[in-house]
Amino acid sequence: xxxxxxxxxxxxxxxxxxxxxxxxxxxxxxxxxxxxxxxxxxxxxxxxxxxxxxxxxxxxxxxxxxxxxxxxxxxxxxxxxxxxxxxxxxxxxxxxxxxxxxxxxxxxxxxxxxxxxxxxxxxxxxxxxxxxxxxxxxxxxxxxxxxxxxxxxxxxxxxxxxxxxxxxxxxxxxxxxxxxxxxxxxxxxxxxxxxxxxxxxxxxxxxxxxxxxxxxxxxxxxxxxxxxxxxxxxxxxxxxxxxxxxxxxxxxxxxxxxxxxxxxxxxxxxxxxxxxxxxxxxxxxxxxxxxxxxxxxxxxxxxxxxxxxxxxxxxxxxxxxxxxxxxxxxxxxxxxxxxxxxxxxxxxxxxxxxxxxxxxxxx
Amino acid sequence: xxxxxxxxxxxxxxxxxxxxxxxxxxxxxxxxxxxxxxxxxxxxxxxxxxxxxxxxxxxxxxxxxxxxxxxxxxxxxxxxxxxxxxxxxxxxxxxxxxxxxxxxxxxxxxxxxxxxxxxxxxxxxxxxxxxxxxxxxxxxxxxxxxxxxxxxxxxxxxxxxxxxxxxxxxxxxxxxxxxxxxxxxxxxxxxxxxxxxxxxxxxxxxxxxxxxxxxxxxxxxxxxxxxxxxxxxxxxxxxxxxxxxxxxxxxxxxxxxxxxxxxxxxxxxxxxxxxx
Numbered sequence: 202x203x204x205x206x207x208x209x210x211x212x213x214x215x216x217x218x219x220x221x222x223x224x225x226x227x228x229x230x231x232x233x234x235x236x237x238x239x240x241x242x243x244x245x246x247x248x249x250x251x252x253x254x255x256x257x258x259x260x261x262x263x264x265x266x267x268x269x270x271x272x273x274x275x276x277x278x279x280x281x282x283x284x285x286x287x288x289x290x291x292x293x294x295x296x297x298x299x300x301x302x303x304x305x306x307x308x309x310x311x312x313x314x315x316x317x318x319x320x321x322x323x324x325x326x327x328x329x330x331x332x333x334x335x336x337x338x339x340x341x342x343x344x345x346x347x348x349x350x351x352x353x354x355x356x357x358x359x360x361x362x363x364x365x366x367x368x369x370x371x372x373x374x375x376x377x378x379x380x381x382x383x384x385x386x387x388x389x390x391x392x393x394x395x396x397x398x399x400x401x402x403x404x405x406x407x408x409x410x411x412x413x414x415x416x417x418x419x420x421x422x423x424x425x426x427x428x429x430x431x432x433x434x435x436x437x438x439x440x441x442x443x444x445x446x447x448x449x450x451x452x453x454x455x456x457x458x459x460x461x462x463x464x465x466x467x468x469x470x471x472x473x474x475x476x477x478x479x480x481x482x483x484x485x486x487x488x489x490x491x492x493x494x495x496x497x498x499x500x501x502x503x504x505x506x507x508x509x510x511x512x513x514x515x516x517x518x519x520x521x522x523x524x525x526x527x528x529x530x531x532x533x534x535x536x537x538x539x540x541x542x543x544x545x546x547x548x549x550x551x552x553x554x555x556x557x558x559x560x561x562x563x564x
Numbered sequence: 565x566x567x568x569x570x571x572x573x574x575x576x577x578x579x580x581x582x583x584x585x586x587x588x589x590x591x592x593x594x595x596x597x598x599x600x601x602x603x604x605x606x607x608x609x610x611x612x613x614x615x616x617x618x619x620x621x622x623x624x625x626x627x628x629x630x631x632x633x634x635x636x637x638x639x640x641x642x643x644x645x646x647x648x649x650x651x652x653x654x655x656x657x658x659x660x661x662x663x664x665x666x667x668x669x670x671x672x673x674x675x676x677x678x679x680x681x682x683x684x685x686x687x688x689x690x691x692x693x694x695x696x697x698x699x700x701x702x703x704x705x706x707x708x709x710x711x712x713x714x715x716x717x718x719x720x721x722x723x724x725x726x727x728x729x730x731x732x733x734x735x736x737x738x739x740x741x742x743x744x745x746x747x748x749x750x751x752x753x754x755x756x757x758x759x760x761x762x763x764x765x766x767x768x769x770x771x772x773x774x775x776x777x778x779x780x781x782x783x784x785x786x787x788x789x790x791x792x793x794x795x796x797x798x799x800x801x802x803x804x805x806x807x808x809x810x811x812x813x814x815x816x817x818x819x820x821x822x823x824x825x826x827x828x829x830x831x832x833x834x835x836x837x838x839x840x
Contacts, residue, residue, distance in 0.1 A: 381664055385672075385702030386687075389694045392701065395708055396691065396730050461708035 266411025284442025286358035573648035578602030620803025676749035
């Protein structure tokens, strides 16, 4: 068996690609560099796998909020880093599509850039950072600020599929609960949350009823983004690689966060804060801690967005989490989240202000 | 009016054979079938409970009391084969045949069970208040303030310190955990509460207070109860009528006073004479 030491010994007709020499690391690397991705199927996954993933998606769309199992292949990134999302994206993408990948709201993060590059290399799609130009958006932790339309698809990466796992670690018991719509334990969790904090204080993975039937974990998006799923124009696919489950929120599906009649669902509040770069008050803000005088985020110029000086000299400022929309706002501070739509006043997320800037910043 | 009527209720653990019922019971002196090894936990049990009445079930350990009570309270053990017929005033058909959904609805509204083991009935990581609230929330209560007020009321009624309402249940004393179970069982104003060994593991003074509380609440609310106990004192205090069980069969039944003062069956006589 000396086959593995040569690049020429494989018969081309088997279609199995070319073997990589293993004499030395350098030899292997140079072989990969020269051969490129020629051995791979379009969009990395083989056609049977893509079909299987798409079948699971169809089933998930047919039963909104229900977790549908799928095979979940090994991917060239670690499980838990978006393998579910990338399998869903690669199964959906065609050469005409434009892909946007965000991680924690940013297009530039290492994980997002790598996923985007894998898709660009294997599926030959064009990529973009502009939400309005994308046909398919893969995201972790955020739904973009700009309103998604009915010809866009959103793929959310999901680390934990079952909202009930918070109250009972047994998946078998939880599946029985889903089957019988028995969500008493989750309600007790909310009750105890109010007892402890005076309001329901679940930061992310907010338990949400889909189409009045299944309790869904909307993945680690902040509460801020949960209302965007309700009666949305776009299709949302939620895919978990490690747990091998896919679920979906089809367009125009009722999505209702669990809450008491007298303790309403609330989104995050950023009292009196605005993005230090673009000045937005109607977007999801995150705290950034920077050394004073550092160039990062300096495009904001004035930087008067409620800066706080910490004792260690670091400066805590607020910034838009959605970096692509923030960049647009810097050019046009009055840009609305539904600026690209024919109709205006779209109820998207917590606060889409009208032309006068009213209606923003309220929880 | 008869609230609950049961006939021929049986719970079998094992493969079962045609001779199981004849080869076990009081006459045979065993509850295990000599032919197939099946344990006949209880069989041929006929009983009825009127609204607002307390029925006691006594017997030694292993006599089938708990199996019978669990069958009546719609508690399902997947390893057991349950047979017989139970009719209930608020439901058409045999209670033992209901599907999961109906069973869940009945258990959250009409029929409550206070488990023998606290861990079966309560989630010890939840707060005491949360455990009681679970019953209300499962029954569809969606106003936080209403749930809160009802839980507080139940805590007062069952004499649990209201100040401890928001502490984890595992930090409660044994007596308080029993009371939380009782409060939870009464939360949705059920017609029938089944108490399986309500005082086991409690010291005598706490036993007395828990029983006292239950007796008072039971009379005030007019809820019917089935009380299962190996302790004749508990049954004597609470029950209007009493069944005596042995080897999985009911061997004697009657008014509690009659059974206690004038026991007919040989085993009942031994049981009553053996009270310390």
